[in-house]
Amino acid sequence: MEPHHNSVTRTPLNNVVVQRRSKSKSYRLSYRSGLGAASRLGLTPALTARRLNTSRRAPKSHNITEKVDPEQLALLVKTEWQLSYVTPLYQFRHTQLKSYSRQLSAFIAAGKQQGLAVEVEGSQTTFRVSFSLVPGLTESDDDAETVLIQIHSKALFAVQDEPQKPAWSGWLTCVNGKPEYLRSLPKDFICLPLFGSVGAEGLSTLVKSWFQQTFDCCFGPLEISHTSLQWLMALWTNCHTEHSIQHLKMIWTLPAVPPLQVTYSVNPDDAWDLWISVRKEKENRGGAEKEEEEENCIDIEEVTRFIQGLKNHFYRHFRLDLSAGSLNQVSTALGSAKYSGRIKISNSRYMITTLTLLTECALLKMPI
Numbered sequence: 001m002e003p004h005h006n007s008v009t010r011t012p013l014n015n016v017v018v019q020r021r022s023k024s025k026s027y028r029l030s031y032r033s034g035l036g037a038a039s040r041l042g043l044t045p046a047l048t049a050r051r052l053n054t055s056r057r058a059p060k061s062h063n064i065t066e067k068v069d070p071e072q073l074a075l076l077v078k079t080e081w082q083l084s085y086v087t088p089l090y091q092f093r094h095t096q097l098k099s100y101s102r103q104l105s106a107f108i109a110a111g112k113q114q115g116l117a118v119e120v121e122g123s124q125t126t127f128r129v130s131f132s133l134v135p136g137l138t139e140s141d142d143d144a145e146t147v148l149i150q151i152h153s154k155a156l157f158a159v160q161d162e163p164q165k166p167a168w169s170g171w172l173t174c175v176n177g178k179p180e181y182l183r184s185l186p187k188d189f190i191c192l193p194l195f196g197s198v199g200a201e202g203l204s205t206l207v208k209s210w211f212q213q214t215f216d217c218c219f220g221p222l223e224i225s226h227t228s229l230q231w232l233m234a235l236w237t238n239c240h241t242e243h244s245i246q247h248l249k250m251i252w253t254l255p256a257v258p259p260l261q262v263t264y265s266v267n268p269d270d271a272w273d274l275w276i277s278v279r280k281e282k283e284n285r286g287g288a289e290k291e292e293e294e295e296n297c298i299d300i301e302e303v304t305r306f307i308q309g310l311k312n313h314f315y316r317h318f319r320l321d322l323s324a325g326s327l328n329q330v331s332t333a334l335g336s337a338k339y340s341g342r343i344k345i346s347n348s349r350y351m352i353t354t355l356t357l358l359t360e361c362a363l364l365k366m367p368i
Helices: 069-077 094-113 179-184 201-215 226-237 268-286 286-294 300-318 349-364
Strands: 055-058 080-086 127-134 146-155 165-173 194-199 219-221 248-254 260-266 297-299 326-332 335-340 342-345
Touching: 069 127, 069 226, 069 342, 069 349, 080 146, 080 179, 080 201, 080 349, 094 127, 094 146, 127 165, 127 226, 146 201, 194 201, 194 349, 201 219, 226 248, 226 268, 226 300, 226 326, 260 268, 260 300, 260 335, 268 300, 297 300
Parallel strands: none
Antiparallel strands: 055 297, 080 194, 080 219, 080 342, 127 146, 146 165, 165 194, 248 260, 248 326, 326 335, 335 342
C-alpha cells in the first residue's frame, strides 16, 4: 500500500464506495467463525518481532496544537481511556465518516429496541453519533489518520433547546506503526490498532459489535504490561527538565495473603537524579564518539537499571523487595497508566511518545 500524503485521504482511494461483501462469500472468513484474524489476513506476513522494541528515541516536547485542532485535542487529553486492540478494518474509508455516523446511530437504535442498551439511559433516550477525522495525529506516511467517535444522548421529550449530553467517546489511532507490517496489508485493509473508549459500557459493546459486523475486525483487551509501564516511567521522567513531572508514583502488588498493595511515591528531583546517573553510566561505557547518538536514544538496559535503583532505595528503607511483586500503575503530571489498560495523557506535548508505545503494544497483542 503506497502512503498518501493528503491527511484527508489516508485510506486507499480505489473503490471508495463500500461494496456489499455477500458477493464474495468465499473471501468472508469472519472472525466470528472462531478462526481469528489470521484467517482473514492469511496472506499477510506475521509481525517479525513479537516483543517490545528494546530501544526508543528520547521524547521531545512537541507543540502538537500546530498540527492537531485544539478542540479535538482537548477531548483526548486529561481523560482516562480504556484501551483495546483492533485488528485491521476491511474496506474502512475515511471518506465515508458521515455514512458511518448514520449507520452506527441506526445500529444503536436497533440495539435499544432489542433491550441491549436500555441500561445506558433508559428507553426514553435518543442517541446521536458523530464520526470525525483528527488530522495531524500521525508521525509517518504509513499511519492512517485518527478517527474520533462521539455519542450524545437526549431525552425523547426534551425541550427544543436542551443540549445533548455526551454519553460515550472513542477513538482509533495508529502512531508510528510498524512500517513493514502496515505495508504488507492487502489494499482493502486499514490498520488503526489502538482503540480508546470512555462512557457507558452498553454503548461500548454496541460500538464494537457494529465495527466487527461492518469491517470484519476483532477487538480485544489491551493490558499495559509490566515492561510497558516501566518504559512509560522512564520516558516520562526523561521529560522532567522540560516539563516537571511533579511526582513519580507507582503502585505495586506483592504476593501475600491477602495481597499487599504498596504505593511508592518519589520526589521528582530524586527520580531525575537517579535517571541522570543511569544515563551518564551509559555514556561512560559508550565512549565520546557515541555521545550524541546515546543522548537521543534510550535502551531497555537503562530502563531496567532505573527501576532497579528505585527498588533498591525502597528496600533500604522498608525491607520489602518489590521485585517479588508486580507493577500495576504509574503516574506523573504527564499522565497515568494502569495494567488494566487504562491510560490518561495529561500533557499533549508528549502525547506522540505515549501513543507510539501504545500503538506498538496493540500491534503486538493482535493475533496475527
